[in-house]
Amino acid sequence: MSKVKVFLEEKDIPRAWYNIQADMPNLPKPAMHPATKKPVVPEDLVPIFPRGLIDQEMTRDRWVEIPDEVREIYKLWRPSPLIRARRLEQALDTPAKIYFKHEGVSPAGSHKLNTAVPQVYYNKVAGTKRLTTETGAGQWGIALSQACSFFDLACIVYMVKISYQQKPYRRTMMEVFGARMYASPSENTNTGRQILQENPDNMGSLGMAISEAVEDAVGRDDTHYALGSVLNHVLLHQTIIGLEAKKQLELVDEYPDLVIACCGGGSNFGGIAFPFAYDKIKEGAPVRLIAVEPSACPTLTRGHHGYDYGDVAGYTPLLWMYSLGKDFMPPGIHAGGLRYHGASPLVSQLIKDGIAEAQSYGQSAVFDSGVLFARCEGIIPAPESSHAIHSAVVEALAAREAGEAKTILFNLSGHGLLDLPSYESYLHKGLVDSPISEEGLKKAMANLPQI
Numbered sequence: 001m002s003k004v005k006v007f008l009e010e011k012d013i014p015r016a017w018y019n020i021q022a023d024m025p026n027l028p029k030p031a032m033h034p035a036t037k038k039p040v041v042p043e044d045l046v047p048i049f050p051r052g053l054i055d056q057e058m059t060r061d062r063w064v065e066i067p068d069e070v071r072e073i074y075k076l077w078r079p080s081p082l083i084r085a086r087r088l089e090q091a092l093d094t095p096a097k098i099y100f101k102h103e104g105v106s107p108a109g110s111h112k113l114n115t116a117v118p119q120v121y122y123n124k125v126a127g128t129k130r131l132t133t134e135t136g137a138g139q140w141g142i143a144l145s146q147a148c149s150f151f152d153l154a155c156i157v158y159m160v161k162i163s164y165q166q167k168p169y170r171r172t173m174m175e176v177f178g179a180r181m182y183a184s185p186s187e188n189t190n191t192g193r194q195i196l197q198e199n200p201d202n203m204g205s206l207g208m209a210i211s212e213a214v215e216d217a218v219g220r221d222d223t224h225y226a227l228g229s230v231l232n233h234v235l236l237h238q239t240i241i242g243l244e245a246k247k248q249l250e251l252v253d254e255y256p257d258l259v260i261a262c263c264g265g266g267s268n269f270g271g272i273a274f275p276f277a278y279d280k281i282k283e284g285a286p287v288r289l290i291a292v293e294p295s296a297c298p299t300l301t302r303g304h305h306g307y308d309y310g311d312v313a314g315y316t317p318l319l320w321m322y323s324l325g326k327d328f329m330p331p332g333i334h335a336g337g338l339r340y341h342g343a344s345p346l347v348s349q350l351i352k353d354g355i356a357e358a359q360s361y362g363q364s365a366v367f368d369s370g371v372l373f374a375r376c377e378g379i380i381p382a383p384e385s386s387h388a389i390h391s392a393v394v395e396a397l398a399a400r401e402a403g404e405a406k407t408i409l410f411n412l413s414g415h416g417l418l419d420l421p422s423y424e425s426y427l428h429k430g431l432v433d434s435p436i437s438e439e440g441l442k443k444a445m446a447n448l449p450q451i
């Protein structure tokens with residue numbers, strides 16, 4: 001009988017994260033300081049990040065050791081299981097084998113705890129007392145507030161006001177772990193007060209919340225800021241997913257033909273794909289690496305590769321990445337974690353160089369596959385993760401057409417138990433694919449910085 005779940009022992013948790021910067025044929029161009037337009041140097045980052053993370057952002061070392069304190073906390077949910085989706089295979093009547101890495105087993109419910117724990121750890125070591133961050137839908141805020149409670153740091157979360165009001169359960173989860181919550185725009189920062197003066201009813205955006213969290217951190221010596229995706233050190237931490245998956249597939253004598261993950265800022269895609277990208281770059285392994293995004297926010301499939309700001313206000317460094325322009329407003333979709341105008345510079349470069357590829361799908365097809373997966377496997381996936389599921393379904397059906405027994409690996413980045421209102425919309429209210437504003441996109445792309 002074939003195996004359904006492949007487990008590793010706690011002692012098999014990797015001892016080092018994998019840094020793809022050591023092996024990429026072309027590195028992204030350096031991040032640029034927003035004021036001087038010169039490459040960012042480590043000192044520029046000292047007001048917001050601890051030394052340990054700044055070093056990891058810049059290092060070209062292939063392996064970065066995972067501190068024992070972090071591995072001990074990883075044991076709360078790692079190694080995460082690798083599961084063969086046999087019932088989904090049967091439903092699709094495909095000769096393809098479909099495996100998924102289940103990151104929804106983390107106590108935060110998503111992969112984001114993989115980086116929240118080391119980020120808080122390096123801050124603790126540096127003497128930081130408070131951490132600020134922003135959160136949209138809430139997944140990152142939950143992960144950071146949990147990690148802060150593990151290491152006894154104060155956590156201040158600026159949550160986009162509309163989500164603060166519409167997603168009370170996520171907010172309560174953060175409060176259970178001791179986070180201090182502000183609905184952004186808030187009265188707590190100059191940025192927030194200014195926005196509220198202009199319009200007291202402003203419902204906020206991720207860009208505004210970032211500006212508030214950064215302002216709070218820069219203004220105090222005891223405080224740093226933490227980001228949940230996009231940056232090199234975040235993707236580094238997430239490679240634990242792919243490193244474990246590789247060992248697990250070896251245990252069942254498999255190697256994937258396709259590795260698939262959804263892509264918002266790029267961290268869970270980079271996390272599962274980079275260890276396989278190593279094989280592809282170094283040994284020519286014929287593995288396809290597929291980043292899946294919503295057609296409502298098609299950063300990798302329709303964006304421009306060049307410099308752009310990470311936030312709306314233009315406070316962050318300019319990053320060399322695919323972008324739709326920082327002013328692009330995607331239509332409201334249920335996969336809130338995939339509504340970012342840019343993407344990780346490392347992921348962007350791999351796509352530019354043809355080592356990875358991108359696909360985009362509309363949300364109704366994505367929910368069809370998410371619900372099919374739930375009915376077969378019993379797990380309700382996060383709407384973000386359902387993008388990866390949908391791509392796996394499309395590829396498994398293509399394998400059936402071609403009569404090829406492909407091996408597919410995808411990342412289940414999180415469960416959807418806090419996304420039930422989205423499923424309710426899908427099941428009862430007729431969920432539609434809102435098209436993007438072509439004019440808005442044109443405008444936002446015309447506004448890309450010229451450097």
Ligand SMILES: *Cc1c(COP(=O)(O)O)cnc(C)c1O
Nearest residue numbers: 139229264265266267268337414
């Ligand atoms: C945040 C989030 C994402 C998107 O972020 P990436 O950095 O692209 O991984 C995807 N899935 C879930 C469940 C998330 O919480």
